[in-house]
Amino acid sequence: MTPTADEAPLQVAVIIGSTREGRVGDRVGRWFATRAAQRGDLAVTVLDLADFDLPAGYPGARTPHVERFAAEIGRADAFVLVTPEYNHSFPASLKLAIDHAYDEWHAKPVGFVSYGCRSEGTHAVDQLRTVFTALHAVTMRDGVGFDLLTGTGQLVATDPSAADGLGPAVATLLDQLRWWGLALRDARAARPYIR
Ligand SMILES: Cc1cc2nc3c(=O)[nH]c(=O)nc-3n(C[C@H](O)[C@H](O)[C@H](O)COP(=O)(O)O)c2cc1C
Numbered sequence: 001m002t003p004t005a006d007e008a009p010l011q012v013a014v015i016i017g018s019t020r021e022g023r024v025g026d027r028v029g030r031w032f033a034t035r036a037a038q039r040g041d042l043a044v045t046v047l048d049l050a051d052f053d054l055p056a057g058y059p060g061a062r063t064p065h066v067e068r069f070a071a072e073i074g075r076a077d078a079f080v081l082v083t084p085e086y087n088h089s090f091p092a093s094l095k096l097a098i099d100h101a102y103d104e105w106h107a108k109p110v111g112f113v114s115y116g117c118r119s120e121g122t123h124a125v126d127q128l129r130t131v132f133t134a135l136h137a138v139t140m141r142d143g144v145g146f147d148l149l150t151g152t153g154q155l156v157a158t159d160p161s162a163a164d165g166l167g168p169a170v171a172t173l174l175d176q177l178r179w180w181g182l183a184l185r186d187a188r189a190a191r192p193y194i195r
Contacts (some may be wrong), residue, residue: 013032019093031160073104078181085116090124109180120145
């Protein structure tokens with residue numbers, strides 16, 4: 001799908017949620033971002049939470065890292081959260097980051113790429129849906145999920161270019177994200193979102 005000449009491409013931020021040493025999340029996030037950018041109808045940036053030193057405790061000091069993170073969330077029209085499952089939830093690093101923005105999430109779509117060992121990260125995604133409802137965001141029905149212990153999951157972590165089996169799921173998620181992203185971008189421009 002190619003954007004029309006007068007339509008700015010949707011700004012999509014792919015957020016890498018794990019900051020764990022030895023994580024696979026960075027490989028998963030960059031694999032997904034590359035796939036998303038290949039479509040040609042999205043402007044994709046990667047926000048790696050490992051690049052942000054966000055303080056615990058809020059409302060807290062607006063440090064330069066907090067300001068930069070909130071500005072990146074404010075600039076984006078849509079998000080894809082790349083999350084592992086930790087003890088049937090999502091990582092603390094991701095919750096800390098999410099909570100450092102508020103208005104910046106409002107009236108924007110959020111999709112999920114999730115993974116785990118023996119699960120596909122569905123518990124993590126279920127809990128993130130609840131969090132994003134509180135933030136006035138819209139979560140996408142379909143996501144991309146895989147078990148790192150299966151063939152496809154291992155491929156994403158080791159040889160992402162070969163992980164073609166997930167192509168249809170990636171396309172469905174990005175189609176939904178783009179539809180909602182464009183609709184909500186128009187809606188926010190037409191009238192300020194309610195507070
Ligand atoms: C503290 C911890 C808890 C975990 N709990 C789960 C779990 O509940 N379900 C699951 O499928 N995998 C679980 N795993 C496996 C992780 O999803 C897997 O190690 C994955 O690589 C973590 O993502 P990361 O490498 O990007 O940090 C857990 C891993 C850790 C470190």
